[in-house]
Amino acid sequence: MQNVTPAAIAALTIELAPAIAFGLAGERSTRAIQRWPSWVRIALPALFVLPYLPVSISQNIFRWHWFALYAALPAITAWLLGKAATADPEQHGNWRDAVVLLTLGLAVDLRWFEAAWPSGLQALGKLLLVDIGLYGFLGMRQLSGSGFDFHLRWSDWKIGFRELLFFTPLVLTLGLAIGFIHPHANLPLAGMAVLRWLGIFLFIAVPEELFFRAWVQNLLERRVGRRAALVIASAIFGLSHFNKRSAHFNWRYVLLATIAGIFYGRAWREERRVPASAVTHASVDWLWSLWF
Secondary structure (H helix, E strand, O other): OOOOOHHHHHHHHHHHHHHHHHHHHHHHHHHHHHHOOHHHHHHHHHHHHOOHHHHHHHOOOOOHHHHHHHHHHHHHHHHHHHHHHHHOOOOOOOHHHHHHHHHHHHHHHOOOOHHHOOOOOHHHHHHHHHHHHHHHHHHHOOOOOOOOOOOOOHHHHHHHHHHHHHHHHHHHHHHHHOOOOOOOOOOOOHHHHHHHHHHHHHHHHHHHHHHHHHHHHHHHHHHHOHHHHHHHHHHHHHHOOOOOOOOOOOHHHHHHHHHHHHHHHHHHHHHOOHHHHHHHHHHHHHHHHHHO
């Protein structure tokens, strides 16, 4: 994230609050939300618009239509997933889940809302969508088995690094063969390397694993089984990279990302833990940034 200002720091602080609440006290947060009157549960997430205000006003780019969107989208999402919880208490998957996932996923992948944010601060818009999804799926839908938890366990590291070891020889062989990766050294100081890994883990790996594994793969498993869900979720993850590092359909990136998704999905499903797959994901991206 570039163009960091006091307003951006304030917005980031506000946006991190829901993730911290669900990551450190997920069950308690959900129980608290469920005790509120139904109209409060639906209306309150409209406050997710708040981070947009200091950033847009300080940069003179405030627009009422973006304000309306960021106030309405969280409330509509909460309403839809509340209805899904009622219509599908067994959590086999409901059309409303698909609508929400499609909306959030395409908004990020196709950069629908990036024009609302100043240059260098578009990540704030993506984090805001994560908050909307967290409140909807965990607070309103009460989706079980997602594994979103900031209390890292030894098993998260063990599983995460095991899948990294399995994936690395395959991606190196295939990546070099198709001309996607080009080895080079870009080694920072040790302290900066650690900070880079943490940044990737928190702001790239965790949000993406939350979406593709805790929500997409989790819900697919209930419909099509573990193996098919792993393949489908990985294919969707791969396709989400079609426009990365290219102005055209980047089939090499899609292929390798799909294969990576298999290993990320394996890490998540072993104990149904986002931290485990996020360790694999962050480590892959980190090594790529250093050597490729």
